[in-house]
Amino acid sequence: xxxxxxxxxxxxxxxxxxxxxxxxxxxxxxxxxxxxxxxxxxxxxxxxxxxxxxxxxxxxxxxxxxxxxxxxxxxxxxxxxxxxxxxxxxxxxxxxxxxxxxxxxxxxxxxxxxxxxxxxxxxxxxxxxxxxxxxxxxxxxxxxxxxxxxxxxxxxxxxxxxxxxxxxxxxxxxxxxxxxxxxxxxxxxxxxxxxxxxxxxxxxxxxxxxxxxxxxxxxx
Numbered sequence: 001x002x003x004x005x006x007x008x009x010x011x012x013x014x015x016x017x018x019x020x021x022x023x024x025x026x027x028x029x030x031x032x033x034x035x036x037x038x039x040x041x042x043x044x045x046x047x048x049x050x051x052x053x054x055x056x057x058x059x060x061x062x063x064x065x066x067x068x069x070x071x072x073x074x075x076x077x078x079x080x081x082x083x084x085x086x087x088x089x090x091x092x093x094x095x096x097x098x099x100x101x102x103x104x105x106x107x108x109x110x111x112x113x114x115x116x117x118x119x120x121x122x123x124x125x126x127x128x129x130x131x132x133x134x135x136x137x138x139x140x141x142x143x144x145x146x147x148x149x150x151x152x153x154x155x156x157x158x159x160x161x162x163x164x165x166x167x168x169x170x171x172x173x174x175x176x177x178x179x180x181x182x183x184x185x186x187x188x189x190x191x192x193x194x195x196x197x198x199x200x201x202x203x204x205x206x207x208x209x210x211x212x213x214x215x216x217x218x219x220x
Contacts, residue, residue: 035115037069041081043120047088055163055199056094056123064104065114068187072109079204080107083115087124094123123162133157134193134208140181142214148180150213155206162200170200175208177197185201 062083083104098119101112134153134213177189190207
């Protein structure tokens with residue numbers, strides 16, 4: 001009993017002042033007009049299982065509607081709001097995942113009232129790797145009376161990785177076009193690879209050395 005009385009009476013003026021101040025602050029916030037604001041924020045896919053990746057036309061941005069005092073909302077930007085989906089327990093296949101305010105983290109004082117779209121659709125596929133030959137892409141014709149006799153790429157193959165369905169029918173990777181118009185002699189040059197599918201990645205990206213042998217048509 002003595003300890004309780006001591007706690008109440010000790011610094012009682014300071015405690016009363018703190019209570020009054022807290023009450024005044026609460027009244028100011030309570031009187032503040034409630035507002036709403038919509039923000040476009042990135043949708044973050046977290047904890048993607050190892051050896052799986054997202055494919056399909058994924059949703060990258062969502063609209064989040066926030067409600068709260070106007071003096072709070074005016075300080076909030078898209079950087080302060082985080083919208084996430086946890087993929088930790090998911091397996092391969094097509095997914096439809098509902099989005100709700102529980103997927104959103106917003107600053108204190110702002111209430112999340114809606115997320116649009118209300119669901120997202122995507123697929124999870126196995127990540128696989130594959131070694132495919134390099135095909136030099138030759139454009140144009142040599143000078144009259146000349147022909148391309150031989151084309152050599154060094155290295156001759158490249159290792160790629162990506163979603164299983166994207167690599168299934170991949171048989172080679174082409175270089176960027178190499179022009180031979182009007183040429184009469186051997187061409188040696190470095191070239192990059194042209195990977196048209198953004199979900200196919202080069203495991204060991206490097207510049208490819210291309211040698212093109214050009215000779216007269218009657219040369220043997």
